[in-house]
Amino acid sequence: MKRSRGKELKQEMNLTNMIDVVFSILIVFIISAPLMSQGVKVDLPKAEAPTMEQEKMLKVSITKQEEIYIADMQVDFSSFNNVFKSLWNGDMAVVINSDEDVHYGLVMKVVSQVQKLGVTKLGFLTMNPKENPGK
Numbered sequence: 255m256k257r258s259r260g261k262e263l264k265q266e267m268n269l270t271n272m273i274d275v276v277f278s279i280l281i282v283f284i285i286s287a288p289l290m291s292q293g294v295k296v297d298l299p300k301a302e303a304p305t306m307e308q309e310k311m312l313k314v315s316i317t318k319q320e321e322i323y324i325a326d327m328q329v330d331f332s333s334f335n336n337v338f339k340s341l342w343n344g345d346m347a348v349v350i351n352s353d354e355d356v357h358y359g360l361v362m363k364v365v366s367q368v369q370k371l372g373v374t375k376l377g378f379l380t381m382n383p384k385e386n387p388g389k
Contacts, residue, residue, distance in 0.1 A: 347375035
């Protein structure tokens with residue numbers, strides 16, 4: 255018997271369906287990621303600045319009523335050092351999250367205390383003025 259030497263079959267994998275599924279999952283994550291934030295409510299001052307990683311970060315918040323929170327736990331200024339030392343592991347960045355109506359002196363007292371305790375990675379949370387043009 256003689257073998258036919260006609261057209262050869264091309265064997266290729268069709269990736270179109272897999273790419274569609276991957277893009278669909280990516281869109282779901284992009285939409286759901288901003289919905290997963292929580293914390294103390296403060297009106298942030300407006301400024302344009304680069305963002306920080308939030309994984310290894312200790313947040314110190316100051317509300318409009320001049321209440322101080324460390325990682326969503328309210329503390330008074332006299333016990334600030336002890337609570338801060340118990341929550342800060344020495345490696346984490348510290349972010350000051352202050353309402354824009356809080357007096358500058360109180361914010362600087364908190365910054366000073368944080369620096370005295372050995373923090374070298376210090377940042378401030380701000381709101382992009384393009385996101386909230388209402389004020």
